[in-house]
Amino acid sequence: MRSLLALLIVTLALAALCCCEKGKGTSSQEGSRALLNPAKEVANAFVKRNKRSSPYEWYFESYRRPMEQMHERCENYPPCDYLSDQIGFALAYNRFFGRY
Known part of the structure; x- marks a missing residue:
């Protein structure tokens, strides 16, 4: 094909x-x-992208919050991602990776 x-x-x-x-x-x-x-x-x-006007914007573009990092960790692990759709992110993350 x-x-x-x-x-x-x-x-x-x-x-x-x-x-x-x-x-x-x-x-x-x-x-x-x-x-x-x-x-x-x-x-x-x-x-074409908008130019960043301040160092504040440069910093927060590269900085990821801890909760966002945990979401990405759970999304990259298929069992956690599947379970988070069923019972929610917090319970799924706790089951696979421990307390956050």
């Missing part, structure tokens, strides 16, 4: 390159380069 999907995607990409080629003296390589290398601003438009 995956090989069929990959073949379909490659076929569609080649068809798009052939159909979208500009005919006024440009070679097929130049046309394909224009399609594969969009402008830097367009390519990175969706990745």
Whole structure:
């Protein structure tokens, strides 16, 4: 199934390159380069993040609260994660890792 999907995607990409080629003296390589290398601003438009304005924000971005660390520990252990859905996080964490 995956090989069929990959073949379909490659076929569609080649068809798009052939159909979208500009005919006024440009070679097929130049046309394909224009399609594969969009402008830097367009390519990175969706990745722009807000800049942090204070050291306070920098600190709390890297600091995780103890309860958040315990939640991650329980989520990474499948029996605890399953049991926390059934009886709650506190009881599941106490059963597998002891008192918090």
